[in-house]
Amino acid sequence: MSHDNPLLADDALPAFSQIRPEQVEPAIETILADYRAGIAALTAPGAPRDFATVMLTQERLEQRLARAWAPVSHLHSVADNEALRKVYGPAEEALTDHAIELGQNRDLYAAVQALADAADFATLPRPERALVHHALRDFKLSGVALEEPARSRYREIGVELSKLSTEFSNAVLDASEAWHEHITDERDLTGVPESGLAVLRQYAEDQDLDGYLVTLKQPSVQAVLTYADNRGLRERVYWAYQTRASDQGPNAGKFDNSARIEKIMALRHEAAQLLGFPTAAEESLATKMAGSPAEVLEFLHDLAKRAKPVAQRELATLREFAHTELKLDNLESWDVGYASEKLRQQQYALDEEQLKPYFPLPAVIEGLFGLTTQLYGIALAARDGVDVWHPDVRYYDVRDAAGRVFAGAYVDLYARNGKRGGAWMDVCRARFDDGANRQLPVAFLTCNFAPPTEGKPALLTHDDVLTLFHEFGHGLHHLLTEIALPSIGGIDGVEWDAVELPSQFMENFGWNRQALDLFAKHYQTGEKLPDELFQRMLAARHFHAGLFLVRQLEFALFDFLLHLEYDPAQGARTLAVLEQVRKQVAVLHPPAWQRFPHGFSHIFAGGYAAGYYSYLWAELLSADAFSAFEEHAGKNGSVIDRSTGERFRREFLAVGASRPALESFVAFRGRKPQPEALLRSHGLA
Ligand SMILES: [Zn+2]
Structure with a gap:
């Protein structure tokens, strides 16, 4: 019975403890069948061509799918097991096929186009028009708007390109694995710190070798090129690494891209x-x-x-x-x-170990939440009793100044087995309101920090602090959205070179004395981060x-x-x-x-x-946005300013992709982006 399947339930939050791998396939099958039927109905001859029928229906169908898939894909990332992996792959494939099918649906494209062509289109609210424009743009980029034979040729190229990109990365991978150097005399690795040696020992052990194995995996290349006194070894590693999958180097021509x-x-x-x-x-x-x-x-x-x-x-x-x-x-x-x-x-x-005692995780979290309260007037409060996937996970209600809950976040911070490495923010629920049903935004915030040890809280490196602030910045972009159309709300649909603005923006506070003073205190003595140490941090940053x-x-x-x-x-x-x-x-x-x-x-x-330029582009935007806060501090002494925060929230975070990012930036900053702040943040002003 479908109502026994928690993935088909419409609850505000997923029932993580109830989700079983065997429920994934039937849930996805049911949802996709309903999805197809829903699209067929809205594209049927004679169906109304109004915003609610054409666009809200699509958003509603997509949200039903997301409500089932978000927890499954999240569990696959943070609480993986063999049974889940087995059902995950095929389900993901079904979703990809479904998305391609939608993108190639000419009737659906025609229905959206009819909406845009209608006489009253200009009278629709801006977010609604933006949603239609985004959909049309994506249809065009998928090639569905082309006539034959161009349409078939375009599809053919897509298939060929995806094959070539897989071959490309496989060649890089194969070339990386084809080279290594076995070292038995530790003197050949003089200069490499113990953490690097441990990695090289592990590589040797994995191959049933004694001593050390220098490979072309990132940590090995990094350790040798940064620390090994042995110049010949550095040269050989550089030579092998910088010629991977090419016509040069130790495996010239073998994996040539x-x-x-x-x-x-x-x-x-x-x-x-x-x-x-x-x-x-x-x-x-x-x-x-x-x-x-x-x-x-x-x-x-x-x-x-x-x-x-x-x-x-x-x-x-x-x-x-x-x-x-x-x-x-x-x-x-x-x-x-x-x-x-x-x-x-x-x-x-500057040694990371010197800094870590000043960044105990509970205090950093508290400081981060305090900072958001001061900037945006919102409060995060832990709620007990929420169904989660691991006892370490905490759920937070996000309340506005009036105490009203308007969003939520799962925070899962420690590394453990079965959890993918790295740090990321993902969407659990998107803000959605179709007039009949309201859905509040909920985020997944995931990190992989070293867990607390006996009698000691988890101590973060300064890099960890920046990572946490970065992902929390993505989280705020999602949670503070006021756009109730998920495809253009929060981070969704935002221009690719602007989507890192809110995240990199938050990192700036991790380099700011006033913000650091909210949380950087020695976990044993309570002493603030000494200024001498802070100055050295800044110098080392540049x-x-x-x-x-x-x-x-x-x-x-x-x-x-x-x-x-x-x-x-x-x-x-x-x-x-x-x-x-x-x-x-x-x-x-x-x-x-x-x-x-x-x-x-x-x-x-x-x-x-x-699009590689996007890294620097987004960094310029975030530095320039942060400089508005610095300018305020110049006048009034505090970088943590509520009125500037409110303006950033209203003009940038709240609007998602309902208008172009440049327009949002100008609305916040009063002018177009300028590079001075970026140069300053790199110490190049
Ligand atoms: Zn990011």
Whole structure:
């Protein structure tokens, strides 16, 4: 009986303890069948073409699916087991097929288009019009608006591209696994700290070897290139790592991604042109805040102009240091990370262990909640008795100034078995109101901090604190939304290069003295974070900021120009474009055999194609938004200001994707974004 299946219940919160793997398939099957029937009814000849019928019905059907799927996919991430994994894969596939089917539904597209074409469309409220525009844009980007034979060709390209991107990342993976170096004499690893050695010992143990195994996995590469005194080893690791899946290096030609890059670029260009865009770069910008390629390039070049001289100075200092202190006369690519770390230690001697006693988790949480109360007038209060998936999980009601509950959040902070690593915010329930039913927003906030130990609270590193603030920022974007149409509420539908604004914005408080004073107190003595330590934290934050920025700019420009300047007559010209970019922005020039693009999965196998610039773009937005609070502090002494907070909430957090992010930003800031605050936050002002 369907009503025995908790995944089909319409309760405000999922009944986690009642969910069984065997309920997943029947629930999804029932919901998808009803979903199809619902779409068929709304697209049937003679069905009304009004907002409620066409759009609210879709939102309602989607929410029913989300109510079942959100807890299942969450459990898969945080409380996984074999039985769940077995049903999860097929169910996920069914959902993907269903989403593709919807995106290709020409009748549905026609129904939405009819709504937009109707005489009274302009009289609809703005969020409703935005929802229609978003839907039409997505239909167009899915190729459904094309006529034959273009439509079939577009679909074919989609299939081919998804195959190529899988092959690309598999080649990177295979190349990474194909190389390792077995080390039995610990002296060959002098300089690598115990935590790094433990990782290398584990790799050896996994292969039934004694001693250490240096591999191309991230922690191993990191440990060797940053710490190993053995220059030859550093060079071999760099050589193997920076030539993965290419025509160079120890496995030259074996996993080579060169031909795949050519094919991917050609197909992306063809697909973009089928949709009516001049290049894949313009297609990418259709879902982003940046208005044109010129705007992206101007943004990147402007940053480069300011960051490059700083990077050059930093490099000169590093060379001098390497020469006099480390006796390294030619600073090679495999020396840079190593020499930087030595210089950093000499200048700041900042140790995470020194800071951790000032960041006991319960106090950090309390401080974070206190900060949000001061900024937005909201309060989070733990509620007992909520059905959760693990005893460590806490549920919080979010109340407005009048004490009314308007949202909720599950907070799950400690690492444990069966829980995926990393930190993230996910949607449990979206704000929705169709006139008949009201659903309040609920978030999942997940981290993987080291749990408390005997007699000691969990102590966070400063990075952990920033991570928590970051994810909580995403959470606030979701929880504080006032848009009751889930597809454009909270984080949903927000331009891709602006969606990290609220999260990175919150990180700024983790670097601010006034905010830190809310929670950074020694867990034993209650002493505030000493100013001397805080100043060293700030200085270390800006260490090699110029070098960091020019490297990010190199990646971003390479990615963007590769897509923008693609010419079918000449092919991708991957290495030529990279060389051209390096001439403009880089201060370090790697050896000619380096093949960084061949392992650049972000853009060839991930979602960052012609979008890598978004990292810096969002950082500029968040720094500039935060500077409004700093300006207030300049006048009135406090960065934690309610009126600025209310304005940020009203103009940015509350509106979701109901209007363009640029408009929201300008409404909050009173002007367009400017780079000064970003440069200041990197110590480059
Ligand atoms: Zn984020």
